[in-house]
Amino acid sequence: MGLWDAMKGSRREGSDRGGGAVPEARLEANVSGRVQGVGFRYWTMGVAREHGLVGYAENLPDGSVEVVAEGSRDGVESLLSALSSGDTAGSVSGLDHSFTDPTGEFSDFGVR
Numbered sequence: 001m002g003l004w005d006a007m008k009g010s011r012r013e014g015s016d017r018g019g020g021a022v023p024e025a026r027l028e029a030n031v032s033g034r035v036q037g038v039g040f041r042y043w044t045m046g047v048a049r050e051h052g053l054v055g056y057a058e059n060l061p062d063g064s065v066e067v068v069a070e071g072s073r074d075g076v077e078s079l080l081s082a083l084s085s086g087d088t089a090g091s092v093s094g095l096d097h098s099f100t101d102p103t104g105e106f107s108d109f110g111v112r
Contacts (some may be wrong), residue, residue, distance in 0.1 A: 041059065044065070055096040056106070059112075076099070083097075
C-alpha cells in the first residue's frame with residue numbers, strides 16, 4: 001500500500017461519524033455571558049447533535065464557553081444561529097466566532 005492509499009484509508013476510517021461524511025466546515029466560538037452553571041454546554045450539545053455535528057463545548061476559566069463543531073456547512077451555520085438566537089440555556093452577551101478548515105478529529109459531540 002502506497003502513501004496515498006494509506007492516507008485515503010485513514011481518512012475513511014477517521015470519518016465514522018453521523019453518516020460517515022467527512023466534515024465540510026468547522027465553527028470555533030467563544031460564548032460569554034451567564035453560560036456556566038446553567039446547562040449551556042448540554043443545551044449546545046443537544047443542538048449540535050440535532051444537526052449531526054461533532055466536537056465539544058467546554059467551560060473556560062474566564063467564565064466563557066468554548067464551542068468547536070464540525071460537520072456540514074448548514075449544520076455549523078445552524079448551530080451559530082442557535083447560539084446567537086437568545087433562546088439558549090443561560091444568557092449569551094457575547095459571541096466571537098470563526099469558520100476554519102475541519103480537522104476530522106472528532107467522532108461525536110461532547111461536553112468537557
